[in-house]
Amino acid sequence: MTNRAHILLWTDSSAAYLDAIKAAGLADRVAVDTLPRKEKPSAEQLARTEALMAGAMPPGILPAMPKLRWAQAMTAGVEGWLALPDLPPGLTLTCARGTHTESMPENIIGALFFVAKPYLASVENQKQGKWVHTVAQPLTGKTLGILGLGAIGQEVARIAAALGMRVIGTRRRPAPMANVAQVLPADRADEVLAQADFLLLLLPATPQTDNFINAQRLARMKPTAWLLNFGRGHLIKDDDLIAAVTAKKIAGALLDVYRQEPLPAEHPFWKTEGIIVLPHIGGPHPQRDRFVARLFVDNLARFLDGVPLKEVVDRAAGY
Numbered sequence: 146m147t148n149r150a151h152i153l154l155w156t157d158s159s160a161a162y163l164d165a166i167k168a169a170g171l172a173d174r175v176a177v178d179t180l181p182r183k184e185k186p187s188a189e190q191l192a193r194t195e196a197l198m199a200g201a202m203p204p205g206i207l208p209a210m211p212k213l214r215w216a217q218a219m220t221a222g223v224e225g226w227l228a229l230p231d232l233p234p235g236l237t238l239t240c241a242r243g244t245h246t247e248s249m250p251e252n253i254i255g256a257l258f259f260v261a262k263p264y265l266a267s268v269e270n271q272k273q274g275k276w277v278h279t280v281a282q283p284l285t286g287k288t289l290g291i292l293g294l295g296a297i298g299q300e301v302a303r304i305a306a307a308l309g310m311r312v313i314g315t316r317r318r319p320a321p322m323a324n325v326a327q328v329l330p331a332d333r334a335d336e337v338l339a340q341a342d343f344l345l346l347l348l349p350a351t352p353q354t355d356n357f358i359n360a361q362r363l364a365r366m367k368p369t370a371w372l373l374n375f376g377r378g379h380l381i382k383d384d385d386l387i388a389a390v391t392a393k394k395i396a397g398a399l400l401d402v403y404r405q406e407p408l409p410a411e412h413p414f415w416k417t418e419g420i421i422v423l424p425h426i427g428g429p430h431p432q433r434d435r436f437v438a439r440l441f442v443d444n445l446a447r448f449l450d451g452v453p454l455k456e457v458v459d460r461a462a463g464y
Contacts, residue, residue, distance in 0.1 A: 152196045152198070155180045156199065169446060171449065174449055182200065191206070195215075197215070200218070207232060214237060238458040245430075248428060248429065250304060252401075253345065258284070259399070286310070288342050289311070289313075290344045290345065291315075299325075313329070313341070317331055346372070346381075356380075358385070359382040391418075400422055440456065
């Protein structure tokens with residue numbers, strides 16, 4: 146046991162990760178501690194942990210792990226980790242980027258159909274026994290603008306292109322990609338806003354993206370355009386969005402992420418006509434632990450072999 150690397154799985158659902166470690170043939174190379182989220186690591190666990198997998202991380206834990214060299218976040222977004230006042234500067238932090246590529250694109254495409262088609266109005270009319278003939282608006286021929294053409298954005302683009310949509314978007318390092326008519330750098334996002342019939346936000350939460358969608362940028366959108374946010378709540382200046390939707394400067398907004406979650410009952414998003422509130426359903430998947438476990442064991446094998454890890458967080462960029 147002394148030559149095994151000590152790993153701490155700080156999660157309420159460790160079975161998928163233990164199974165993945167075994168299936169990858171790594172069980173004999175590691176000593177694994179499992180710990181429910183409501184509990185804190187013991188002094189012995191803190192002292193021996195060399196690699197950690199966890200969700201949110203409270204202050205005071207990481208500096209108390211003298212042997213810790215690698216931490217795997219269970220989420221793609223790591224703004225909580227990067228906000229820690231005591232995040233060790235030499236710690237390698239990896240995120241779960243790419244593990245939402247099955248669930249989130251489906252939910253985003255579902256959102257596009259929901260806002261473009263008269264399904265909700267039909268359900269409300271059914272409650273009143275009213276037959277109201279409505280012509281559904283096509284997605285074919287419409288422009289989908291995606292701010293943040295990462296793994297999720299590229300999969301959304303593939304499906305949207307198959308539906309006959311024109312896809313444009315931004316990427317930090319722009320380069321031609323399949324199913325996207327135009328890939329622009331982040332500083333040309335306003336061009337995407339002006340062309341989009343549907344604007345999809347998939348940006349991370351960084352100081353540069355905080356309040357990115359404000360009154361000035363909303364004014365550049367078409368009055369018939371819909372805003373869909375599946376990125377981070379901090380991307381939107383809430384009051385400006387409410388004002389734009391209320392004044393019909395854009396057609397509406399469908400939101401899945403918020404500055405505070407759960408969204409407080411008193412928040413005006415709940416009652417603003419034209420804003421649709423989803424309870425952060427974009428990323429969760431019944432087998433999501435299996436997807437994260439696949440990435441984790443890949444990185445664990447790399448960690449044990451001393452080779453570069455995947456999805457290493459760029460602290461300067463914020464993701």
